[in-house]
Amino acid sequence: MQVPDDAVKISPEGQTLNIHLENVAVIDQGSFPAGTGTTPATASFDITYTKSGSSRHVRPTSHDPLSPFTWAGEMWMAMNSGNFSVKYNDTSFSAQGTFSSDFLPAGNFGEMGTERNGSFVEREDAENDDEANGEEHRTQKALINSGAIVSDPASAGETMAMSLRSSRARTLRAWKSKP
Amino acid sequence: MTVRRRLGYALCVLLVCSFPVWGQVEPVPIPGGDMLPPLFNQFFPGVGAGFDGLNADPHGITNFRGTVAMGYTNGTATDNKEKTYNVITDIRVYQGDYVGAEIGASGTAGASKSGKAHGTFVEI
Numbered sequence: 045m046q047v048p049d050d051a052v053k054i055s056p057e058g059q060t061l062n063i064h065l066e067n068v069a070v071i072d073q074g075s076f077p078a079g080t081g082t083t084p085a086t087a088s089f090d091i092t093y094t095k096s097g098s099s100r101h102v103r104p105t106s107h108d109p110l111s112p113f114t115w116a117g118e119m120w121m122a123m124n125s126g127n128f129s130v131k132y133n134d135t136s137f138s139a140q141g142t143f144s145s146d147f148l149p150a151g152n153f154g155e156m157g158t159e160r161n162g163s164f165v166e167r168e169d170a171e172n173d174d175e176a177n178g179e180e181h182r183t184q185k186a187l188i189n190s191g192a193i194v195s196d197p198a199s200a201g202e203t204m205a206m207s208l209r210s211s212r213a214r215t216l217r218a219w220k221s222k223p
Numbered sequence: 224m225t226v227r228r229r230l231g232y233a234l235c236v237l238l239v240c241s242f243p244v245w246g247q248v249e250p251v252p253i254p255g256g257d258m259l260p261p262l263f264n265q266f267f268p269g270v271g272a273g274f275d276g277l278n279a280d281p282h283g284i285t286n287f288r289g290t291v292a293m294g295y296t297n298g299t300a301t302d303n304k305e306k307t308y309n310v311i312t313d314i315r316v317y318q319g320d321y322v323g324a325e326i327g328a329s330g331t332a333g334a335s336k337s338g339k340a341h342g343t344f345v346e347i
Contacts, residue, residue: 046250049343052318054290061292063316063345070347078259087347091314093292102278110255112266112279117291124294124314143298143312153269154294155281161253162286163322 061093061156072132084133091126093156104165116165119157248323248340250284265346267313268293282317283346289319318343 045068053062066088073079099118106113125144132138145152160168252264257275266279281293293315300308320341327336 045345047343047345049318049341051345052316052343054318061290061316065345089314089347091316093294093316105278108255112255112268112275114255115280115282122292122294124292124296126296126314128300137302139300139302139308141298141300141308141310143296143310145294145296147297152295152297153274154292154296155268156290156292158289159280159282159291160288161280161282162251164286164288 059095062091064090070130072130085130085137086133087128087130089126089128091124093122093124093154095120095122095156097121099157102159114165115159115161116168117157117159119155119159122154122156123151124154248321248325248338250321250323250342250344251286252283253280253285255280269295281315283315284317284321284344286322287317287319288321289317292316312347315346316344 047063047065047068051063051065053064054060067086068088070085070087072081072083072085074081074083097120099120102115102117102119104114104116108114123145125142125146127140127142129140130138145154253266254264255266256262256264257266265283266275266281267273268275268277268279268281270277281291293313296310296312296314298310298312300310302308320339322337322339324335325338327334
């Protein structure tokens with residue numbers, strides 16, 4: 045569900061993220077995942093996520109739109125803990141409690157960071173394609189203009205620079221074509 | 224995609240969009256997800272049996288660019304009759320820009336078109 049932006053506070057250095065909501069209208073469906081309950085209630089909670097360790101860069105490794113691996117981002121492992129309360133609108137039930145990812149023996153999985161998925165990743169792919177094609181075109185044109193392809197050999201430095209640009213273009217295309 | 228049965232939700236409050244809508248652009252669920260069944264438009268990142276892998280998409284919304292935080296927890300709760308419960312949570316927070324769906328042309332049944340927006344979402 046959508047909540048106000050100011051319900052979330054991210055620390056200046058991005059190390060923690062806190063979400064605080066009070067008396068949010070919810071429906072208690074009774075069970076998960078196929079609950080059929082429709083009891084109106086309100087919930088309040090306060091949760092803080094804290095990064096740990098170093099980040100990992102995630103790249104899309106599949107072009108299958110239904111795959112879990114079609115996104116890009118930078119993620120950190122994260123701990124989180126919080127408290128909550130819930131109350132039926134008819135006041136017949138209420139409860140409150142606390143929870144934490146710091147669960148023995150190994151702790152529960154959690155992560156936080158930045159993500160791009162869907163069209164934001166496809167757009168990057170397209171931009172990489174355009175960049176790669178443009179780079180190769182410019183390199184070919186430079187080779188022709190410099191005469192490297194036709195007759196006069198370019199200097200060693202020019203040849204090296206053009207080779208690097210061409211190599212970069214190929215690398216970008218190869219990266220894009222990975223399954 | 225994995226088939227998984229999730230157990231142990233002593234207190235299970237699933238949120239439905241009864242909260243006021245801040246924007247006119249509706250977020251679009253990710254196309255994939257786990258077969259629970261039926262298809263649940265959500266993956267379960269994590270390592271080991273019953274999870275979809277370390278780099279499984281933690282997001283429930285597609286065409287999104289922003290911050291995401293998620294995690295599984297265990298805890299306890301007490302109700303108004305002093306009964307105690309074990310609690311398992313999977314709470315995810317998303318904040319950023321997205322390309323969602325909005326109503327396209329009038330005179331249709333509500334045909335969608337793309338719309339850009341910024342928002343904060345939570346899944347409980």
